[in-house]
Amino acid sequence: MVNGPKGLLEIMAKLKILEFPDPRLRKKAAPVEVVDDALRVLIGDMFETMYDAPGIGLAATQVDVHKRLLVADVSSDKSEPFALINPQIIEKDGVTVTDEGCLSVPGYYESVERAEHIRVRFLDRKGEAVEMDAAGLLAVCIQHEIDHLDGRLFVDYLSEAKRQRIRKKLEKERRNAAVAL
Numbered sequence: 001m002v003n004g005p006k007g008l009l010e011i012m013a014k015l016k017i018l019e020f021p022d023p024r025l026r027k028k029a030a031p032v033e034v035v036d037d038a039l040r041v042l043i044g045d046m047f048e049t050m051y052d053a054p055g056i057g058l059a060a061t062q063v064d065v066h067k068r069l070l071v072a073d074v075s076s077d078k079s080e081p082f083a084l085i086n087p088q089i090i091e092k093d094g095v096t097v098t099d100e101g102c103l104s105v106p107g108y109y110e111s112v113e114r115a116e117h118i119r120v121r122f123l124d125r126k127g128e129a130v131e132m133d134a135a136g137l138l139a140v141c142i143q144h145e146i147d148h149l150d151g152r153l154f155v156d157y158l159s160e161a162k163r164q165r166i167r168k169k170l171e172k173e174r175r176n177a178a179v180a181l
């Protein structure tokens with residue numbers, strides 16, 4: 001997820017982020033079986049990729065790893081990093097509407113309605129089970145990233161016509177970029 005159109009620093013991302021309408025973004029991620037060093041390296045790479053983009057959340061699906069894992073940090077100074085392994089929303093309430101963006105749908109921001117508060121259960125980097133309450137932007141971000149793990153994108157909440165418009169524009173931009181020398 002991206003918070004607003006104002007970027008911070010543009011530096012090289014470590015992992016390649018898939019972009020809509022890439023069919024790999026539609027794969028449903030499988031649960032993580034073991035929390036090991038390889039997974040922790042992936043988590044570190046995902047944080048680096050997310051901060052570099054810059055974004056406030058990134059799901060493993062977006063870097064073509066189809067495991068139930070997401071990273072998020074909604075702070076303005078990289079001070080609140082969360083890595084959620086096998087996240088599950090166990091409670092939700094309230095309604096909030098946010099202008100959402102997505103690193104996989106670059107340049108587009110649209111209003112999406114989601115729960116305002118959530119309680120989420122997950123494994124942390126040590127493999128320990130944790131439950132956490134989240135509200136506001138963090139709650140929205142976690143819901144957005146869990147959608148990615150289920151193969152769902154924020155543009156799926158928009159009308160078909162709007163989604164096709166975004167798809168065509170992105171495809172055109174990519175074609176133009178491909179021939180730019």
Ligand code: ZN
Binds near residue numbers: 001002104
């Ligand atoms: Zn996203």
